[in-house]
Amino acid sequence: MDIDELRDAQIRLHGLTKADGRYTFYHDETNNIRKLYIDVGGLNVAELKVFVLGGIVHQGEPRPLEIQSLREAIRIQKSAPEIKLAHVAKGGFLDVLRSRQLTTFLRWVSENGLMIHYHQLDPFYWSVADLIDSIVPSLAQHQPC
Structure with a gap:
């Protein structure tokens, strides 16, 4: 094929x-x-x-991505190796949508193409x-x- x-x-x-x-x-x-996988006890998870x-x-x-300004804007500690959802927003779906850090992140995504x-x-x-x-x-x- x-x-x-x-x-x-x-x-x-x-x-x-x-x-x-x-x-x-x-x-x-x-x-x-x-x-x-499934065994007699059910799933393995x-x-x-x-x-x-x-x-x-x-x-x-x-290409290089300048993320230092993003990290500073959403107050990510220097010791954090990655930006995770928990750094950007917490809670249920509506709480996440209200997050100022999420707005900052989405603006950065757009501004950087x-x-x-x-x-x-x-x-x-x-x-x-x-x-x-x-x-x-x-x-x-x-x-x-």
């Missing part, structure tokens, strides 16, 4: 533009359990959370889909002629 056939079909279906451009992604992940991959992206090759990328994945759904995808090819071999 030619992967470009699938890719091109998705690009056409969703009317995507600039899909062949060069982009630089800066990202972090949360709730990555790495492996999900106490609470199954959605896996999230998100961060910022810009068009083109990697950046975009936000975000992807969430339900590990249970994709584990089941992966299992089915691995079974389907072998079913075709066992079909009566």
Whole structure:
């Protein structure tokens, strides 16, 4: 199978533009359990959370990003190696939206020609889909002629 056939079909279906451009992604992940399995006691995790991959992206090759002014504006301690959500906002969804630090962060993103990328994945759904995808090819071999 030619992967470009699938890719091109998705690009056409969703009317995507600039899909062949060069982009630089800066990202972090949360709730990555790495492996999900079921045994007699249930799942190997106490609470199954959605896996999230998100961060910022810009068009083109990697370039220096001046984040010191952002760190100062939202009062990130020098000892903090990364800017996490907890530094920008806390609480429920509406509390997060009211955060002055979030406004400052979003303004910095815009002023620096950046975009936000975000992807969430339900590990249970994709584990089941992966299992089915691995079974389907072998079913075709066992079909009566």
